[in-house]
């Protein structure tokens with residue numbers, strides 16, 4: 067792991083734009099694991115990343131179906147393990163997730179760390195203010211591992227607009 071990047075977004079669209087900037091660095095086989103409480107903005111981040119990857123249809127939370135797939139510059143797979151009963155249910159998805167030719171986003175990835183590849187980008191989103199759950203600012207912590215560490219300078223470059231913004 068190289069250093070984590072922590073950025074503040076002030077509304078959902080900024081979170082989507084930040085995610086789209088991250089998506090510009092995505093390569094086949096990448097896994098991006100999202101954590102943060104309900105309503106933190108995990109799905110919002112995936113929506114922005116999918117948009118950045120050229121997905122043209124609306125991305126909605128796969129909470130009840132576990133996984134949805136989209137066609138973009140790369141195939142995009144969106145997993146949400148919030149309602150997962152057994153780890154085996156993820157394994158049963160087989161080649162659909164964590165495949166070498168797709169990019170896989172996992173909401174609540176921290177709940178299934180054992181199943182995630184070590185080479186990944188962790189994205190943790192938290193409310194930035196103590197002013198209540200409706201306040202729009204979020205702190206987004208990006209922690210690169212493996213091949214993402216090798217891309218961390220590029221990541222820093224892509225996130226320039228946010229790195230110069232208000233701190234978290």
Ligand code: ADP
Pocket residue numbers: 075076077078079080081102103104105106107108109110111127173201202203204
């Ligand atoms: P999660 O998937 O983590 O449960 P969602 O992305 O579904 O969260 O929902 C996040 C909610 O918070 C949305 O209603 C969104 O409009 C709102 N929101 C407010 N500010 C932000 C922000 N800065 N970034 C992301 N979402 C935000």
Ligand code: MG
Pocket residue numbers: 108109110127146173
């Ligand atoms: Mg969600």
